[in-house]
Amino acid sequence: MPAAPPTTTPASHNRPTGLARPPADQPVHRKGRPPGATEAFALGSFLARWSSVTVHDLSASESATMTLPTLLAMAQPDDAARWAALGLDYSHPRGASWLRAEIATRYRALDPDNIVCCAGAQEAITCVAGAILDPGDHAIVVLPIYQPSEWAVTSVCAATGIALRHRGRWRLDIDRLAAAIRRETRLVLINFPNSPTGAQIDPDSLAALIALCRHYGLWLANDEVYRMTTLDPTLDPLPIAALYERGISVNSLSKGHGLAGLRTGWIACQDRVLLAKVLLAKSGLSSCVAAPNEVLAHIALRAEAPIVARNRGIAQANLDLLQACLTRHSQIFELTQPNNLAFYAPRTRLAADAADLATRLAGAAGVLVLPWTLWRSPLAELATDRLRIGLGTPAMAPALAALDDYLVRHVTPAEAHPW
Ligand SMILES: Cc1ncc(COP(=O)(O)O)c(C=O)c1O
Numbered sequence: 001m002p003a004a005p006p007t008t009t010p011a012s013h014n015r016p017t018g019l020a021r022p023p024a025d026q027p028v029h030r031k032g033r034p035p036g037a038t039e040a041f042a043l044g045s046f047l048a049r050w051s052s053v054t055v056h057d058l059s060a061s062e063s064a065t066m067t068l069p070t071l072l073a074m075a076q077p078d079d080a081a082r083w084a085a086l087g088l089d090y091s092h093p094r095g096a097s098w099l100r101a102e103i104a105t106r107y108r109a110l111d112p113d114n115i116v117c118c119a120g121a122q123e124a125i126t127c128v129a130g131a132i133l134d135p136g137d138h139a140i141v142v143l144p145i146y147q148p149s150e151w152a153v154t155s156v157c158a159a160t161g162i163a164l165r166h167r168g169r170w171r172l173d174i175d176r177l178a179a180a181i182r183r184e185t186r187l188v189l190i191n192f193p194n195s196p197t198g199a200q201i202d203p204d205s206l207a208a209l210i211a212l213c214r215h216y217g218l219w220l221a222n223d224e225v226y227r228m229t230t231l232d233p234t235l236d237p238l239p240i241a242a243l244y245e246r247g248i249s250v251n252s253l254s255k256g257h258g259l260a261g262l263r264t265g266w267i268a269c270q271d272r273v274l275l276a277k278v279l280l281a282k283s284g285l286s287s288c289v290a291a292p293n294e295v296l297a298h299i300a301l302r303a304e305a306p307i308v309a310r311n312r313g314i315a316q317a318n319l320d321l322l323q324a325c326l327t328r329h330s331q332i333f334e335l336t337q338p339n340n341l342a343f344y345a346p347r348t349r350l351a352a353d354a355a356d357l358a359t360r361l362a363g364a365a366g367v368l369v370l371p372w373t374l375w376r377s378p379l380a381e382l383a384t385d386r387l388r389i390g391l392g393t394p395a396m397a398p399a400l401a402a403l404d405d406y407l408v409r410h411v412t413p414a415e416a417h418p419w
Contacts, residue, residue: 228256
């Protein structure tokens with residue numbers, strides 16, 4: 001067994017006092033049965049239904065992957081030696097020190113003890129929720145968000161959803177978020193860069209959000225898995241763990257690195273007492289990252305620049321092809337501002353919601369794309385008129401040929417919404 005994690009309890013969670021209850025128009029999910037018990041994982045069910053019968057997969061948000069020999073060929077001599085001598089014992093519960101040291105260089109002023117490695121970003125978010133939240137607590141979830149992340153919160157405690165504003169190019173409404181804070185609120189969970197909107201948080205909103213969380217002593221966890229694929233990385237803020245003493249950055253190698261199969265993610269946080277609780281939550285899940293994956297993750301992180309540059313190049317070329325294709329069908333699609341190289345999100349002009357079009361494309365054209373209906377949440381109303389089309393595939397051209405052919409033959413402008 002891996003060494004047992006320390007069982008330290010945080011001294012205080014700075015419980016805010018005297019806060020108003022949320023206004024009646026903000027839906028609050030009460031703790032009870034996890035939504036998963038009554039509601040399917042919509043994205044997972046859609047993929048299970050269609051992925052085996054479609055030929056062209058544009059559903060993924062992860063970058064083009066690589067083979068094991070290609071990754072191993074990038075190993076520096078010490079990693080090559082680690083790989084050759086690898087034992088298959090349990091690894092360290094926090095992650096190997098050399099892996100955490102490499103990860104820590106991505107966060108200003110953090111060191112390896114500020115990092116806990118996990119089996120992907122999803123386990124990391126589950127551990128964060130488990131470490132912070134108790135059944136009587138309340139959390140705020142900014143939507144849309146990956147459904148399992150929402151469940152990580154709502155399966156433990158009550159939650160209020162704050163949807164990004166449609167007409168504000170997916171800006172976060174800080175006033176609405178502030179109004180949702182209650183005496184029991186412990187955590188604000190965000191996902192910037194966001195899926196499926198691609199939106200990045202603007203510097204003013206981020207500063208205001210941090211100030212708000214600091215004022216009320218709230219933890220602020222950001223799922224940052226789409227950082228490597230933002231359109232213009234020079235505009236990105238620093239990771240939340242570098243900016244706020246109660247900021248928690250979650251990331252993984254799944255998206256921009258194209259290494260989802262390594263199941264290697266992490267949590268970065270300035271607060272080591274919180275990380276001790278995270279470790280306790282993780283001991284009931286994976287316990288430790290698989291030993292071979294730690295070495296492979298280390299190789300990939302040290303070779304991050306060429307890996308990410310190659311993946312961004314593929315995605316940019318795919319985005320150009322996709323936009324050219326959709327421009328030919330402007331009676332069906334309204335092109336939107338691209339925000340992230342992991343996926344593109346055109347709005348459909350059809351009267352039926354995007355689920356109808358996505359189902360037709362999967363069933364009749366063999367093209368798998370994701371309708372935004374898959375991000376539905378009981379916590380807030382979200383837009384349903386867009387598709388999320390992944391940009392990581394090395395086979396975009398044949399997929400677009402099939403898409404183009406179907407649209408020409410089977411989708412008529414008469415189906416368009418009479419705007
Ligand atoms: C926003 C977001 N967070 C987390 C995950 C899960 O990441 P991982 O594969 O690293 O667990 C996904 C996967 O699609 C995602 O879209």
